[in-house]
Amino acid sequence: RKEVEQDPGPFNVPEGATVAFNCTYSNSASQSFFWYRQDCRKEPKLLMSVYSSGNEDGRFTAQLNRASQYISLLIRDSKLSDSATYLCVVNTGRRALTFGSGTRLQVQP
Amino acid sequence: GAGVSQSPSNKVTEKGKDVELRCDPISGHTALYWYRQSLGQGLEFLIYFQGNSAPDKSGLPSDRFSAERTGGSVSTLTIQRTQQEDSAVYLCASSPSGARGYGYTFGSGTRLTVV
Numbered sequence: 431r432k433e434v435e436q437d438p439g440p441f442n443v444p445e446g447a448t449v450a451f452n453c454t455y456s457n458s459a460s461q462s463f464f465w466y467r468q469d470c471r472k473e474p475k476l477l478m479s480v481y482s483s484g485n486e487d488g489r490f491t492a493q494l495n496r497a498s499q500y501i502s503l504l505i506r507d508s509k510l511s512d513s514a515t516y517l518c519v520v521n522t523g524r525r526a527l528t529f530g531s532g533t534r535l536q537v538q539p
Numbered sequence: 540g541a542g543v544s545q546s547p548s549n550k551v552t553e554k555g556k557d558v559e560l561r562c563d564p565i566s567g568h569t570a571l572y573w574y575r576q577s578l579g580q581g582l583e584f585l586i587y588f589q590g591n592s593a594p595d596k597s598g599l600p601s602d603r604f605s606a607e608r609t610g611g612s613v614s615t616l617t618i619q620r621t622q623q624e625d626s627a628v629y630l631c632a633s634s635p636s637g638a639r640g641y642g643y644t645f646g647s648g649t650r651l652t653v654v
């Protein structure tokens with residue numbers, strides 16, 4: 431089983447739609463969680479950290495469910511510019527972060 | 540510098556040759572990481588440096604791969620006797636600390652093609 435698992439997608443949604451991605455992790459001792467965004471042929475960039483109580487940044491909401499070991503990212507009012515691959519990132523107990531393979535989002539006009 | 544700088548941005552090399560990839564982290568960041576990403580795949584951890592501590596080399600795929608970090612700043616990743624399966628984008632990242640709560644800032648990567 432992979433340490434961090436994501437649905438690869440692609441998720442094809444119209445502009446203005448709400449879309450949600452889930453991610454599961456295997457190590458129950460994991461303590462840090464992040465969502466990164468990666469545009470085609472670009473480096474990953476930190477989108478937001480994920481806190482135990484859940485957190486919001488504009489149209490983006492991240493939630494953590496420790497009991498079920500999953501993390502979610504909700505994007506409201508999708509924009510064309512949101513089209514990218516979204517990477518779920520977890521500290522699994524090793525010293526370096528572990529990246530999921532990503533979920534591809536394509537927002538269509 | 541303002542961001543993580545990597546060079547070269549692209550490298551084409553012949554199978555069997557050695558290559559060196561360079562990473563200049565954000566000034567003041569004590570933690571430095573190397574990952575690689577093959578086409579359409581996720582990020583694979585290679586090696587991690589934290590201050591003056593011994594590096595975590597647990598992700599290096601073979602003894603053809605090595606890395607060093609001089610003076611706690613610039614790092615070089617060396618691949619000896621390159622193979623076609625080494626073709627990938629090699630990404631360097633840094634963070635203010637090795638502590639778990641910090642996200643990473645990545646450089647734009649070196650795209651390595653072994654022909």
